[in-house]
Amino acid sequence: MYIIIIGAGIIGEGLAHLLTERGHEVLIIEKKEEKCIELMRRHNIPVINGDGTDRSSLLKAEPNKADALVATTKDDAINLLTIVEGKNLEIKSLLSIVNQSDHIPLFKRYGVNIIDNPSLVLAEYLYRLLQKPLLRDFLTIGNGKAEILELVISEKAPVIEKSIEILKLAQKDIIVISIIRDDELILPKGNIVFKEGDRVVIFGKINKIEEILQLFIKK
Secondary structure, eight states: OEEEEEOOSHHHHHHHHHHHHTTOEEEEEESOHHHHHHHHHHHOOOEEESOTTOHHHHHHTOGGGOSEEEEOOSOHHHHHHHHHHHHHTTOSEEEEEESSGGGHHHHHTTTOEEEEOHHHHHHHHHHHHHHOTTEEEEEEETTTTEEEEEEEOOTTOTTBTOBHHHHTTGGGTEEEEEEEETTEEEOOOTTOBBOTTOEEEEEEEGGGHHHHHHHHSOO
8 A cells, every 4th residue: 555644743653653564654744844855764665754634745745646634743633634735636545634623523424544642542552551561462442342452361361261162252242253373363162272371362342341351360
């Protein structure tokens, strides 16, 4: 994919680094000249010193080739104006940080995929990791009604040497999506037996999260 990123703050730079590491083509548009120089030096990522709300800057980025435009600045007005320009230029996918929740309706009018209040998301992520060090990642979906968790089964966890069928996880609205064991990806069936150290990806309704953690991560 070819992705245009607006803003080279912590989120924008981090996303650009992740995308390039995974083989995607990235270009950043950043207003601060010194930041542009730093980015090119540290990551060898092409950068345009310009304003994402300025159509000429976006045109230099060859938007006709872009698969996605991502606005990551701390200013919702800049993010929204960037998204409007991106839509006018018919960029296929539009994604934006929204720093203030009351601005969400404005972004949704343009069919934008949004990340609401990234600071709060980061705080929640850190809080979860402090609570459960073996919790590796999580994603909240369905307007906060469910989560996808990635965790490592701890020593003496209740699920060890028990199968999905025996634990009756499906009846508890808990779905095991995958297991990684000794670098092997396992697509689990009902008779799969959990082992200590398994890295497991699980889907569960929000009211099941504590039960999931208690089953897979020994307190």
